Amino acid sequence: DSGVTQTPKHLITATGQRVTLRCSPRSGDLSVYWYQQSLDQGLQFLIQYYNGEERAKGNILERFSAQQFPDLHSELNLSSLELGDSALYFCASSVAPLTQETQYFGPGTRLLVL
Amino acid sequence: AQTVTQSQPEMSVQEAETVTLSCTYDTSESDYYLFWYKQPPSRQMILVIRQEAYKQQNATENRFSVNFQKAAKSFSLKISDSQLGDAAMYFCAYRSSEIMDSNYQLIWGAGTKLIIKP
Numbered sequence: 001d002s003g004v005t006q007t008p009k010h011l012i013t014a015t016g017q018r019v020t021l022r023c024s025p026r027s028g029d030l031s032v033y034w035y036q037q038s039l040d041q042g043l044q045f046l047i048q049y050y051n052g053e054e055r056a057k058g059n060i061l062e063r064f065s066a067q068q069f070p071d072l073h074s075e076l077n078l079s080s081l082e083l084g085d086s087a088l089y090f091c092a093s094s095v096a097p098l099t100q101e102t103q104y105f106g107p108g109t110r111l112l113v114l
Numbered sequence: 115a116q117t118v119t120q121s122q123p124e125m126s127v128q129e130a131e132t133v134t135l136s137c138t139y140d141t142s143e144s145d146y147y148l149f150w151y152k153q154p155p156s157r158q159m160i161l162v163i164r165q166e167a168y169k170q171q172n173a174t175e176n177r178f179s180v181n182f183q184k185a186a187k188s189f190s191l192k193i194s195d196s197q198l199g200d201a202a203m204y205f206c207a208y209r210s211s212e213i214m215d216s217n218y219q220l221i222w223g224a225g226t227k228l229i230i231k232p
Contacts, residue, residue: 002160033219043205045219058219088157094218102149103220105159 003027004093004106012112018079021109023091025072031055031094032074033103034066038087049074081113116141118208120223127196128231134181135191135226137206145211148182148189149220154202162204165189167211193228201230 003026013019025032034046036059045058049068060066063081068074078085088108094101117140127133139148150162165173165182172180177197181190193200206223 002158031218035220042224043220043222045221048218056219090159092159092220101218102161102164104161105151107156107158110157 002104002106004029004091004104006089006091006106006109008109009107010110010112012114013081014114015081015083017081017113018077019081019111021076021078021089021091021111023074023076023093023106025074025091025093026104029093029095029104030072031101032068032072033092033094034060034074034076035090035092036087037090037108038084043090046076078111083113086111086113116143116146116208116210116221118206118221118223120204120206120226122226123224124227124229126229126231127193129196129198131196132192132194133196133228135193135204135206135228137189137191137223139187139189139206139208141187141208141210143210143212147209147211148180149207149209150178150180150189150191151205151207152200152202153205153225154199159205163191196230198230198232201228203227 005024007022031050033048037043046060048056066076090108091106092103146167148165152160163175177194203225205225207220
């Protein structure tokens with residue numbers, strides 16, 4: 001158990017809908033990262049937050065957004081869902097975005113868009 | 115931009131034997147971090163081992179060790195005494211060490227599926 005929690009574990013929804021994925025980092029970790037794992041594109045970095053502030057953006061669609069709250073949990077919002085958004089969404093956390101920090105991953109949320 | 119390549123989509127090994135998974139990467143940086151993560155059927159992403167590029171000594175974690183060849187930009191994972199529980203997807207990942215906000219993301223290879231034969 002990495003100490004990173006994600007809810008829900010599974011999510012099934014329809015095209016055009018909006019969902020929210022939640023992540024709680026390890027105790028003491030200030031930095032949260034979101035990754036998407038899909039069959040056709042592999043693992044891709046989406047976005048990173050540190051202590052409530054956005055720090056880096058990767059291949060995140062405009063339909064997707066995220067935030068990190070004062071209690072350091074993070075939410076990834078996916079809207080106007082398309083079939084291609086079906087994937088496993090991982091949250092990872094580290095103490096700080098410093099050079100030596102390893103990212104520890106949560107169990108993921110499996111999203112299926114029908 | 116950095117890239118990570120895992121050229122073996124699938125590998126199989128007999129239980130108790132040794133297997134080596136390959137990973138190559140491309141970067142112009144001199145300092146960086148390399149990781150091997152394991153993803154079993156549960157889909158959890160589990161850190162196996164980490165290597166700092168400035169360290170010449172290869173990292174070791176119990177039955178797992180790496181062969182880090184910086185000049186060749188190669189980072190292979192050796193699993194000794196393979197066990198059934200080692201069956202999983204193994205991903206190689208790269209991370210820059212330069213202190214810049216855009217550098218903290220992990221860059222991933224496509225993964226190698228490891229099959230353990232009983």
